[in-house]
Amino acid sequence: MSSPPHSIPLYLVNGVATVWDAQTAATLHCVHNISGLRAGTLPGVAQQNGFLGLPLTLMQEETAYLVTQGIAHLVPLDPNPSPPSAETIRAHTAARVARLKALEERTREAEAKRQEESKKAFDKGGEKARLKREARARAKAEKAKADGEGLFAEDDKGNIITAASAAASSPAKTKVKTKETGGAPAPGHFHIVPSHPVLSQHPCGSSGSQPQSITSVPHPLFPFPTTPRQHALLGVFATLQSLSYRVGLGPRFGGEWLIYPGDYLRYHAHFTSQVIVRDEPIKPTEIVAWGRLGTGTKKAGLICCWDDGKRQDGQDNQEEKEEDVEFYSLEWANFG
Template sequence: MAESIPLYVVDGIATIWDAQAVATAHCAYDISGLRAGTLPGVVQQNAFLGLPMTLMPEEAAHLVKQGAAHLVPLPRVRPPSRAAVAQRTAARVARNRALAYAAWADEDARAAASAAKAQGVGAEKRAARALKRAEVARDKALADGEDAESVRARYEAAVAAATAPPPPVAPRERGTPTSENTNLFAVVPAMPVVDLWEEEGRGEVEVEVEGEGEGDGKTGLGQHAGAGDPASASSSVQYFPRSVRDRALADTFAALNARGLRMGLGPRFGGEWLVYPGDYLRYHAHFTSQVIVRDEPIRPAELVAWGRLGTGTKKAGLLCCWDDGVRKDETVKSTERKDGESDVVFYSLEWANFG
């Protein structure tokens, strides 16, 4: 257990937080996972995400079954109360306003330094040219017979203006920092707010699942057990797979993994998984998988849809037929197990587009 990978289960989701553990799962067990971490200040950093790595239920169950990982249930994270949200919001606003004031002060200092530098370059030459123009204007006015006192007054005013120091640069009036006059206030996504009195004593509804051990109070991965134990919701991951379909998914995942294939999320492409021949950073997916449990009927329209969907996305449809030999007699409502363990048979499906 000391050498196995710790899977920290948060609200039914298994995660890996250690880079070396991620590399071990990736290279030794062909588990690619999904990176979910990003930088707080670069919320759109979606090209190369980082830790933690989240795992599908099938991936977590496969690692645990192989003895490569163990579960570390964590308490559920409760939504913050209104008082906590208000307090943290006020602290965030005060911190951002302090940053805005500091940025504005730095901007004003830079503007003053730039203005002083611009005024200092060639200031003596500009003053000399202004004095020269004042002398020429004085001499011309005296030659034209103007009053000597008025000419002298204009000349002294021109000399004072030419030799006066430049006026200081006044800081800009910006008012109070807000989201309209600064870019330091980011829009915070909406989040649930629960009052403390609403949270007290609130329980979770247990989910009944099909399969062995029905009615034992256990639930599957991602489903919450009853309240009371803070780790109960997270520890439910250890009971995956629970339903018949969960077992079919786990067995099919293990069968594909044993063939050196890697699985990624596939609902966006209309399947259970996207099946890759290797690391998804190096290869495109070759298949979109559909898991058929036991003797489920398949409609011809579904075959056509799966084939056309796979061909439209430049992938082949992969039918994964799982059977454990169990059949339910609808007349007596009992189950009968046949000899043999569960088995998975694969069929590829492509749309030829004939006609």
């Protein structure tokens, strides 16, 4: 199925949606309140989580939400692509080396041109300043001679002209307004990273054709949501999005998600959530555990009760009821 116009491509790798373009990641973060998790790193340089880069991986709830809202579509990629041939590697390496050499050559030419223009401007300004100083020295010598200083005037004239010439030859004492030129980067190593995977080299179909876009979920390549709990996760996530909350991963804090009042780069999480499906019972010990867990992490517990109008045995209720989500905050004693 073809994707709608202006839809964001999410590349599906082993059931995980990924984003490879920095501008797309920024759009998801700033416009759609989807932050994801960065997973890119260098194989030989271990980095911390705060310094990871592209690709951006999305939670199942984030992926399903974007697809159901028509914001994005899924592009499946072959999880086991065939390795490139030796000829392809040599051609790619030669093209990369040629591109780097051409870039460094352009950089050197730009730097040489900038230095030449700066030198010309300096010489031009220095010559004008020297002529002005010599003219002032001659005028002063002629005035002194006219006042009757005699031989001393001639000596002073020669000394003044000599001093002016020496000052003109010293660049440190000459104020020259050079022409402003754009700074060129120093020669170095540059490497261009493609924004998207090369789909022609990673066909998903056996015939080698371009993979078809996925515009609805669940799908055999992305089986979410299928179970009642997965539907509850998606329903609660969509409701929190409609309330302008931002949702992040929360297993390390003992909950489904961490819930932020805005951009997680600006705010701390206010809640750690627990999702309750339909009429699922809650044990008193669980309430105590969730309350103490939230308090221990300087957060409030948020119980998200999702009801799709169906009973636990799968039968529909007598009354027609739409899907609904109710939220209950839970705080323990001595909070904060």
